[in-house]
Amino acid sequence: MPQTRSVLCVVGTRPEAIKMAPIMCSLKEITDISVRLLLTGQHRDLLSQALASFGLIGEANLDLMQPNQSLSGLSARIMGGIDSILEQNPPAMVLAQGDTTTVMATAIACFHRQIPFGHVEAGLRTGNLSSPFPEEFNRIVASHAASLNFAPTEGARQALLREAIRPETIHVTGNTVIDALLATAAQKPRLSLPLPSDQRLVLLTMHRRENFGRPAAQIFDAVLALCAAFPDVHFLYPVHPNPNIRDAAHGMLSRSPQVTLTEPLDYPEMVAAMQRATLVLTDSGGLQEEAPALGKPVLVMRNETERPEAVQLGVAKLIGTSRRHVFREVARLLTSPADYAAMAKGVSPYGDGCAAARIAALVANSVLDATWPVPGARGATPPARSSIRLPTVEPVPAPPPQRPSPMPDTVHMA
Ligand SMILES: CC(=O)N[C@@H]1[C@@H](OP(=O)(O)OP(=O)(O)OC[C@H]2O[C@@H](n3ccc(=O)[nH]c3=O)[C@H](O)[C@@H]2O)O[C@H](CO)[C@@H](O)[C@@H]1O
Structure with missing residues (x-):
């Protein structure tokens, strides 16, 4: 009988919620995996709004934002908060998306505890550590800590290879934002604002x-x-x-x-x-x-x-x-x-709406030690469009209170 293994998704901001939601949905369809959602609250209001759009409830929220806090202070608090959760209830894998301080601190906390970390949207680079600051640095840290790097494009894969990231950790999946977009557009959303119709x-x-x-x-x-x-x-x-x-x-x-x-x-x-x-x-x-x-x-x-x-x-x-x-x-x-x-060509280089299904299969293969075909990969059957049905989220126990040179594929403006 396979044992149920848990995957902890860590989310801190609006775009992270939008891009993680399709992955949680796909993972939930794999019965031997339980999905947990931890919020750091890095963007409090925008995060709640985005989670609500996808029917996601963060059962634990580290709620670590303080007025005028330094990046080091925030990093230390996130790392400490996540570390307590990793210690109390260690997941089989942790996933985080993007390039915020949440992602960087999560990657380091996983590395310290030797818990596998999967980085979603890996390999984005400007080649300039000052812009975006501190995100470019955060991206580099996350890539090196990850045992699975989910690159949205071939260009992102190449950027990771140039940094000597192990090729076997890198998978080109597309970007899950396209999954979220297509699934939401399919529901024919309405714009309720009163805007002039003739302009x-x-x-x-x-x-x-x-x-x-x-x-x-x-x-x-x-x-x-x-x-x-x-x-x-x-x-x-x-x-x-x-x-x-x-x-x-x-x-x-x-x-x-x-x-x-x-x-x-x-x-x-x-x-x-x-x-x-x-x-x-x-x-x-x-x-x-x-x-x-x-x-x-x-x-x-x-x-x-x-x-x-x-x-x-x-x-x-x-x-x-x-x-x-x-x-x-x-x-x-x-x-x-x-x-x-x-x-206005209507073409997207960022994916086909099936990135989350690929990521879920790769995560499942890693944590369940399985060899299921990755949807859309060579020789595999392409998946159906990802669904917006979202998983029920398992509660995560709250932690104890804390004491108080431009690259060739980077585009620059001419
Ligand atoms: C340094 C950098 O490049 N960082 C990026 C930044 O992401 P971003 O620039 O995409 O951030 P935003 O523009 O805030 O969000 C965009 C999403 O929000 C939706 N949206 C927008 C307005 C609104 O009224 N309602 C909405 O629903 C919109 O459609 C879209 O999906 O942070 C992420 C990690 O947090 C990173 O991963 C990402 O690299």
């Missing part, structure tokens, strides 16, 4: 630390200039709660009748917004992956990206953050049908 919609998001201050002011200035030049265009901007962005956004944009500023949207509403939009203007990683899959051009307000595939395919473009560039590139897509059509 073209530009979906705007911005949250990155590098864009606080002057870049944000330049971008908002460009938005106002675009509103003046294109009276038939409306901007929808779900504003990130970080006060560095929120205050500037409301201060500069709230008086324009062509801009709708909202609280962050829940995921189905966000998918509906992407579907309704003519184009997406963003500095988000997730939106760079999602919008091309819906056939929407993405203008990326950064100078470099660790997601070069969409840029190389021509469905995303790095435009920097200057007022002049943002205005010019948005105006080009609004006025030139040929330029628009060249970007």
Whole structure:
């Protein structure tokens, strides 16, 4: 009789929840595995909203955020909190997604306890430790600690190989955000906001630390200039709660009748917004992956990206953050049908909606010592589209209280 083995998924922020949800769903279909969900609460409100969108309940929440805490303080608290859980109820494997301090601290805690760690979305790199900071460093630590690296693309696999990560740990699976997106889009989500139906919609998001201050002011200035030049265009901007962005956004944009500023949207509403939009203007990683899959051009307000595939395919473009560039590139897509059509191809380099099924099979093979075929791998039957049905989550006991050189496949802006 096979023994049930547990897999602990650790999640700290909104995108981690969105990208982990399909994996939890797929794992739950494997009866010999029990799925546990631990929250670190790194982004408290946004995390709760994203979990609710997928019907996930974190049974234990380390809730470690404190005002003005240092990165080292946060790392130490996360590591201590997770270590207690690993000690009390050791899982067969731990999974974490992305590049936050949650992921880095989880990877180190697993390494110290010699518990297998699987890194979801492995191999994203800018090649610049200062940008994104501290995420680029977090990614490198996670890759080295992982016994399974789930690379979303072949480019990510190559980036891991260049760092001498053992090839047998690396599996190209696609990105689970495409699973979440396609499953959510299939449910035909509605946009409940009152938006003018006779205007073209530009979906705007911005949250990155590098864009606080002057870049944000330049971008908002460009938005106002675009509103003046294109009276038939409306901007929808779900504003990130970080006060560095929120205050500037409301201060500069709230008086324009062509801009709708909202609280962050829940995921189905966000998918509906992407579907309704003519184009997406963003500095988000997730939106760079999602919008091309819906056939929407993405203008990326950064100078470099660790997601070069969409840029190389021509469905995303790095435009920097200057007022002049943002205005010019948005105006080009609004006025030139040929330029628009060249970007609105409806192709995604980030997956086919089956990444979670592949990851679940690889995890099962590892923790159950099985050799099941990995869906979609050479010779295996391609899986059905992943389902949005989500697992019942097993409670995780709360821990005791704590005392108080650019790479060849990295794209840079020309
Ligand atoms: C340094 C860096 O590159 N880090 C990235 C960053 O991820 P990001 O840039 O993708 O983060 P966001 O833009 O906040 O989230 C995006 C998701 O949220 C949905 N969304 C958005 C607005 C809204 O109102 N409602 C929503 O539902 C949206 O559709 C999408 O799925 O952190 C992750 C680890 O936390 C990393 O792994 C990831 O590399």
